[in-house]
Amino acid sequence: MGLFNARRSHYVDTDILVVGGGFAGCGATYEARYWGRDLKITLVEKANIERSGAVAHGLSAINCYMGMRWGENQPDDFVRYARGDLMGLVREDLLFDIARHVDATVHKFEEWGLPIIQNPETGHYQREGKWQIMIHGESYKPIIAEAARKSATQVFNHIMVTHLLMDSARPNRVAGAVGFSVRDGDLYVFRAKAVIVAAGGGSHIFRPRSIGEGAGRTWYAPWSSASAYGLLMEAGAQMIQMENRIVLARFKDGYGPVGAWFLLLKAFATNAYGEDYEAAHLEKIKAMVGKYAETTPMPTCLRNHAMLEEIKAGRGPIYMHTQEVLDTKEKEEIGWEDFLDMTVDQAVVWASQNIDPKEQPSELITSEPYVMGSHATCSGAWASGPEDCAPADYQWGYNRMTTVEGLFGAGDTIGGSAHKFSSGSFTEGRIAGKSAVKYVRDAARNPPDVDEAQIKRIEAAVFRPLEHYRIYRNEIVAGSVSPSYITPLQGLQRLEKLMDEYAGGISTFYVTSEPMLKRGLELMRMLREDLDQLGAEDLHQLQRAWELRHRALTAEAVLRHTLYRPETRWPGYYYRADHPQLDDREWHVFTASQYDARADEWHMAKLPVYHIIT
Amino acid sequence: MPTFVYMTRCDGCGQCVDICPSDIMHIDRVYRRAYNIEPNFCWECYSCVKACPQHAIDVRGYADFAPLNHKVTVLRDEAKGTVSWKIRYRDGRVKEFTFPIRTTPWGSIKPPTDYRAPDAAALDSPMLAHEPEALMIDTLPSLPPLAAAPG
Numbered sequence: 060m061g062l063f064n065a066r067r068s069h070y071v072d073t074d075i076l077v078v079g080g081g082f083a084g085c086g087a088t089y090e091a092r093y094w095g096r097d098l099k100i101t102l103v104e105k106a107n108i109e110r111s112g113a114v115a116h117g118l119s120a121i122n123c124y125m126g127m128r129w130g131e132n133q134p135d136d137f138v139r140y141a142r143g144d145l146m147g148l149v150r151e152d153l154l155f156d157i158a159r160h161v162d163a164t165v166h167k168f169e170e171w172g173l174p175i176i177q178n179p180e181t182g183h184y185q186r187e188g189k190w191q192i193m194i195h196g197e198s199y200k201p202i203i204a205e206a207a208r209k210s211a212t213q214v215f216n217h218i219m220v221t222h223l224l225m226d227s228a229r230p231n232r233v234a235g236a237v238g239f240s241v242r243d244g245d246l247y248v249f250r251a252k253a254v255i256v257a258a259g260g261g262s263h264i265f266r267p268r269s270i271g272e273g274a275g276r277t278w279y280a281p282w283s284s285a286s287a288y289g290l291l292m293e294a295g296a297q298m299i300q301m302e303n304r305i306v307l308a309r310f311k312d313g314y315g316p317v318g319a320w321f322l323l324l325k326a327f328a329t330n331a332y333g334e335d336y337e338a339a340h341l342e343k344i345k346a347m348v349g350k351y352a353e354t355t356p357m358p359t360c361l362r363n364h365a366m367l368e369e370i371k372a373g374r375g376p377i378y379m380h381t382q383e384v385l386d387t388k389e390k391e392e393i394g395w396e397d398f399l400d401m402t403v404d405q406a407v408v409w410a411s412q413n414i415d416p417k418e419q420p421s422e423l424i425t426s427e428p429y430v431m432g433s434h435a436t437c438s439g440a441w442a443s444g445p446e447d448c449a450p451a452d453y454q455w456g457y458n459r460m461t462t463v464e465g466l467f468g469a470g471d472t473i474g475g476s477a478h479k480f481s482s483g484s485f486t487e488g489r490i491a492g493k494s495a496v497k498y499v500r501d502a503a504r505n506p507p508d509v510d511e512a513q514i515k516r517i518e519a520a521v522f523r524p525l526e527h528y529r530i531y532r533n534e535i536v537a538g539s540v541s542p543s544y545i546t547p548l549q550g551l552q553r554l555e556k557l558m559d560e561y562a563g564g565i566s567t568f569y570v571t572s573e574p575m576l577k578r579g580l581e582l583m584r585m586l587r588e589d590l591d592q593l594g595a596e597d598l599h600q601l602q603r604a605w606e607l608r609h610r611a612l613t614a615e616a617v618l619r620h621t622l623y624r625p626e627t628r629w630p631g632y633y634y635r636a637d638h639p640q641l642d643d644r645e646w647h648v649f650t651a652s653q654y655d656a657r658a659d660e661w662h663m664a665k666l667p668v669y670h671i672i673t
Numbered sequence: 674m675p676t677f678v679y680m681t682r683c684d685g686c687g688q689c690v691d692i693c694p695s696d697i698m699h700i701d702r703v704y705r706r707a708y709n710i711e712p713n714f715c716w717e718c719y720s721c722v723k724a725c726p727q728h729a730i731d732v733r734g735y736a737d738f739a740p741l742n743h744k745v746t747v748l749r750d751e752a753k754g755t756v757s758w759k760i761r762y763r764d765g766r767v768k769e770f771t772f773p774i775r776t777t778p779w780g781s782i783k784p785p786t787d788y789r790a791p792d793a794a795a796l797d798s799p800m801l802a803h804e805p806e807a808l809m810i811d812t813l814p815s816l817p818p819l820a821a822a823p824g
């Protein structure tokens with residue numbers, strides 16, 4: 060294509076490649092430099108690491124801090140908490156490993172200048188709840204980005220990574236990654252001895268509640284494109300718990316967080332008639348999930364379930380009674396900062412709808428489902444565990460290496476270890492960073508090699524949407540309706556609709572079943588075929604095209620894992636109408652999938668859940 | 674709530690284009706000024722608003738749920754280490770808040786290479802950089818070997 064031969068290819072050779080400059084990626088870069096003083100460490104990011112990722116606004120709390128220095132919590136307490144919240148199914152070795160290191164990360168954040176709020180009486184960090192501490196977090200991401208810039212040999216911003224590169228001699232070994240510049244369209248080929256993928260979780264997999272412009276106000280960032288999963292699955296890495304999608308009960312429309320309100324300010328939620336509805340549903344919940352209903356605190360999904368039952372019974376809207384708790388100026392500031400540091404739109408909802416939280420309550424609602432591994436759910440890669448405490452079945456490589464040799468993950472990327480949040484994702488990045496240095500040292504003798512044919516094949520695929528648009532654009536007079544291509548947004552809306560309707564989105568109150576999931580898979584197959592006919596008008600659209608491909612592969616994994624687990628393990632996240640009970644006898648296991656891209660086949664399996672913490 | 678750019682204030686410097694995590698602030702070829710090319714992918718993270726030297730960017734609530742005539746404006750001052758917000762309600766009420774953003778100078782983080790290099794053996798220990806001191810407890814917790822047997 061004449062138009063594109065002006066495109067240049069840049070070949071970058073590096074010892075360690077970090078894909079994604081968010082919390083986990085910055086942690087991986089910092090730690091890899093500490094242990095690998097002489098190594099070349101390259102960080103690649105699709106936007107600008109100063110503000111990229113889920114922490115673009117900042118945050119108002121660090122949600123994972125033990126406080127071992129003050130004897131507040133021990134790592135095993137944290138494992139029990141996460142295990143309870145996930146109805147028994149977590150990688151306890153990975154969680155223990157994060158929990159034992161996370162305090163050191165938080166103390167470094169404070170040393171670097173992150174303002175952590177002090178409790179005036181105790182002089183300890185101000186707790187929000189048992190696990191969370193309050194921060195003035197507007198600049199949280201720029202601070203950790205500074206640490207990453209001071210560690211990386213080179214940071215490449217504005218490079219959208221589309222594929223991982225594999226070793227031509229050994230098919231199950233990673234050899235780097237390929238991407239394109241969203242500024243000038245050049246191709247970038249990174250050849251690396253070890254790759255750490257920290258490209259974050261997935262929003263816009265299910266149809267969002269808000270429409271039109273409001274589609275930008277998803278709870279997880281609209282740029283959380285599930286690339287961590289899309290990149291890994293295409294490379295054949297085994298994934299777990301992809302059915303374990305999260306649904307959030309948040310302030311309606313603005314998706315403001317509720318943690319500080321419930322835990323710190325002690326606000327409470329009621330139905331439209333001022334009744335505390337949770338207790339009323341406890342018996343029915345026990346009938347569904349048995350002993351898990353007695354877990355304290357009540358698991359997140361079960362609290363969602365109670366709220367959903369109220370709304371379905373017509374006793375909504377559900378209200379958070381902010382007016383009952385803002386009795387001092389200081390508490391009012393906490394309430395407002397909670398949003399201004401993290402979800403500014405909630406402040407805009409109040410301003411635009413004349414809601415003063417001191418005078419009237421605000422509505423809560425459950426969101427559409429999202430797919431991630433660092434917040435309160437466990438979707439992500441099956442990773443080798445810490446050498447000193449993981450059961451033998453959980454160890455085959457280096458700590459946080461996936462089932463693909465040389466390919467590491469951290470943050471949303473890694474499955475089975477929810478509740479790590481920002482501090483835990485940075486910490487898991489550090490764990491992966493150190494492991495990658497060890498791997499590079501041990502594998503120094505035979506670095507991977509990449510054949511030109513693989514690069515040429517990938518290059519053709521990367522830019523096909525641009526060329527496809529150029530060819531077929533002339534078929535029509537103007538406008539967006541073409542018989543020969545779909546735009547990335549059209550493809551995304553088709554994906555979101557089929558996931559909403561068949562995989563348990565908001566339109567079915569999160570209910571699905573085998574027949575629905577199978578119909579969803581039929582529609583998904585045709586959509587994935589049509590993705591070869593995506594048309595991209597410009598480089599921005601080309602980025603959206605590849606975000607859609609990563610989301611579509613992730614969505615198919617969600618469908619297949621949801622089908623594979625014939626039980627309702629997390630009522631309030633989703634329901635299998637055909638298997639409404641929790642089934643611990645058969646299904647106290649992880650669901651696993653391995654995608655064979657060449658044959659376009661999925662291999663499902665069960666993996667053992669070991670309880671190493673009593 | 675997507676962003677918009679005031680024609681008279683923007684000089685086309687491109688800082689908003691560089692910082693946006695969604696790649697949706699772009700320079701208009703005709704006017705040589707920035708604008709939001711994809712409002713339905715704007716998370717209202719305010720990164721562009723904070724980065725704009727001309728204060729040329731503002732935010733209007735998402736059309737599908739935010740009535741007009743409100744303003745939430747921000748001034749982020751790295752030198753003073755604060756961020757100030759001004760919220761103007763639709764009915765005219767105003768609330769203002771200022772919060773600290775950093776306790777140390779920008780650029781002051783000590784790079785990992787400024788610390789004494791760890792010895793090679795430490796690469797095989799479970800400890801991470803700066804541990805155990807940074808944990809502020811004596812030793813890194815580990816699990817008793819028995820507990821590590823498959824459950």
Ligand SMILES: Cc1cc2nc3c(=O)[nH]c(=O)nc-3n(C[C@H](O)[C@H](O)[C@H](O)COP(=O)(O)OP(=O)(O)OC[C@H]3O[C@@H](n4cnc5c(N)ncnc54)[C@H](O)[C@@H]3O)c2cc1C
Nearest residue numbers: 079081082083105111112113122220259286470471480481
């Ligand atoms: C609304 C919300 C509220 C939260 N509240 C809290 C809280 O109060 N406290 C707390 O501790 N944590 C909180 N979290 C969780 C925290 O933000 C995440 O746990 C953390 O950001 C996960 O880190 P990560 O590195 O896995 O993903 P991210 O930080 O999202 O980083 C992913 C990075 O990869 C980049 N990327 C993605 N795809 C590609 C690609 N194809 N090529 C190149 N680069 C790519 C992205 O641009 C981004 O920079 C919250 C998150 C959200 C969304």
Ligand code: SF4
Nearest residue numbers: 683684686687689725
């Ligand atoms: S940063 Fe401000 S002045 Fe510069 S291009 Fe963007 S809107 Fe215009």
Ligand code: SF4
Nearest residue numbers: 693715716718719721
């Ligand atoms: S508010 Fe955030 S997402 Fe929206 S245009 Fe500005 S930087 Fe981009």
